[in-house]
Amino acid sequence: MPRSADEESEVARELARVRPALVEPFRAALPGARAAVLTRLWRALAFEPLPWVTGREHAADGLTVRLADGRSLSGPPADPFAVDGAVTEVGLAGAAYRDPAALMADLDVPHGSAFAAELAGSAASSALSRADAVPLPGGTAWEWEQRVVDGHPYHPGCRSRPGFTVAEELAYAPEHRPVVRLGLVPVDREDCLVSGDWPAAWREGGRLLLPVHPWQARHVLRLPDVREREEDGVAAHPLMALRTLAVPGGPQVKTALSTRLTSSVRDISPGSVTSSAAVSAFAESVTPRLDGLLHVTRTLGAACDGTPDLAAVVREDPEMYAGPGERVLPVAALGEAGLTASSSWLDGFAVLALSVGLRLLELGVALEAHGQNLLVVLSPDGRPARLVYRDLADIRVSPARLARHGLRLPEGVPARIVTDDATALRRKLFGSLVAGALGAAAGSAEALAGLLLRSAPRLPPTADREALLRDPLPVKALTLMRLSPDRPGDRWAALPNPLSGRGR
Structure with a gap:
């Protein structure tokens, strides 16, 4: 029996013991959950610098990925900002795969077997999250956070929780509302x-x-x-x-x-x-x-x-x-709140988030402003008013930039977050805010291009702004990182800038 089927059968058996009412909804959610994980994996195969990929042929009707062993992968066109689970099947050497874990196992690459097990767990856990999802009324920020059922928008291991039993997921995971x-x-x-x-x-x-x-x-x-x-x-x-x-x-x-x-x-x-x-x-x-x-x-x-x-x-x-009548919403929950459906709202949010991020970067601080760390304060009429950022553990700070603005790095700031390298600083902000939070909110390269194009005239005129609108977009190579357990730290991929070839 394939690895994912083993995982899914075990989850169903555990559910029958601890939450029998979820067994059938779980089974019904499995195809969509597998597609969600496969979509994230296909993105990685299409864009990350994986050492066993020797070439890629992008075409209007699909993508072919050449492998070092002579085989090839084939699938639909790869949109680096699509997060809707649109990839339901990928071909490998003429065989069709709908199961991301089986695909990863049969790629037979270094550390692929362990990662395949994580993908099996991610798909099963995603199905469990979807099976237990219920509409929640808008309320506190933590209630909105618990509406995000699919996890990281781009990581194939978006719901991988090794070491957790089904009972423990139900007892501790936010989407189950415990x-x-x-x-x-x-x-x-x-x-x-x-x-x-x-x-x-x-x-x-x-x-x-x-x-x-x-x-x-x-x-x-x-x-x-x-x-x-x-x-x-x-x-x-x-x-x-x-x-x-x-x-x-x-x-x-x-x-x-x-x-x-x-x-x-x-x-x-x-x-x-x-x-x-x-x-x-x-x-x-x-x-x-x-x-x-x-x-x-x-x-x-x-x-x-x-x-x-x-x-x-x-x-x-x-x-x-938040002031009187205002609400605070994590950026990852914008879709659940229905806000990304409004282009005018999303335009206002993008200008706010990009302006703040670029101004702070010019001062010398690069935020890791992904959808989990970044929150937006909504005015009483629902407009994006200002931002809240939490968890400073992985920001980056430039002493040289600080000094240009009369600021000083105090004692006690750890050396690992200090750098004057412009590439490292831009990777931190652009990879999290643009390729991450805004890309996921836009939902496609075409939509992100429009968002950036409309925002550009209202952004601060800095060298970082020009790099954002011109250069490939950096993004963490999350699959490469999981397949490189002997090399700790961040690895990066460069996504095509959606503004390439467009005037601005």
């Missing part, structure tokens, strides 16, 4: 690394109470006495990042979750704990130059026991930046 009770682990203050002001509510004499995700407590820390009883734990709503949760009436908490979700193992390094306050204060000092168009959620406190497995970062709730 309330997750975080445990509180007491750790002596002298044994902790602490940055910022740890919340008083999570102190107990000379000890800090560190929030821990129940999956982490059970599978990694194996702690017998984690306080997750009704009277001791912290009830919270999981967000798109799964390990980050919103505490009602309180902050958002990023917890360590030592399993692979899409591309990365989600622990929290001691280095990021110790630098978090400095990075937060630095961002807070720069954003006033943006005329109130961008707020960055402050890191209130971070702590760990000296390891990456028991750690937490406490951040402001983005909704504190």
Whole structure:
């Protein structure tokens, strides 16, 4: 039986035990979920610098990908910004594949077998997410986040959650709308690394109470006495990042979750704990130059026991930046809110997001402004008013650019986020905001081209703007990264600029 069929059958068996009403909806959702993952995989095969791809022939009626072993792949035209699951079949050496995991396994490339298993899990988990989706009324930002059922718009492992049982996905994943009770682990203050002001509510004499995700407590820390009883734990709503949760009436908490979700193992390094306050204060000092168009959620406190497995970062709730009658919406949920259907709304949002991103980049800060980190504040009449950004762990900062504007990089900012290389800075912003968030919102290369063309006259006239409108668009090569486990860090692909050949 093919790998995906094994995975799907096991999910169906588990569902029959823990949520039998979802078995038939799950089975009905499988073809669409496989197509969603296959569409993302075909994008990677079409555009990423995979070492075993020797050539590509793009035509109006399809794409042929030549492989180093002499075989070839064939499929529909590859639109790098299509996220609607339009690719339902790909050919390999004359055989037709509808199952992305089977296709990856039969490509027989280095590390392909392990990645095929992730794709099987991603398709099955995506089907489970779709099967359990229900219309939710517009409300808080975390409610909108839980409406995003398909995960990362471009990663074939968009719903890969190795190590999670079906029962655990239902209990902890945001699209299933659970309330997750975080445990509180007491750790002596002298044994902790602490940055910022740890919340008083999570102190107990000379000890800090560190929030821990129940999956982490059970599978990694194996702690017998984690306080997750009704009277001791912290009830919270999981967000798109799964390990980050919103505490009602309180902050958002990023917890360590030592399993692979899409591309990365989600622990929290001691280095990021110790630098978090400095990075937060630095961002807070720069954003006033943006005329109130961008707020960055402050890191209130971070702590760990000296390891990456028991750690937490406490951040402001983005909704504190909404005024009377305003709403805050994560950019990844724009489609669920019906906002991307309006070209005038999307134009206004694009001008706002690109202007803020380019102005901040000129100052020397490149945001990783993908749909999960970036939120938009909607005015009472629904217009995009300003932006909120959260999670500063992966921004990039240029001391030379800062100095040109009379700004200084403070002590305590980690060296790994510091660079004066224009390519690295542009990759960070353009790869996340343009090729990522705006590309997914537009939904096609043609629509993104129109969006950029209409926005261009209203953008700040910087060298970065010219690069954005002229050069190939950088994007993380997410499949290449998963097939290169011996080479950590980001790898990149260059997508055709949708404005190529157009006047502006």
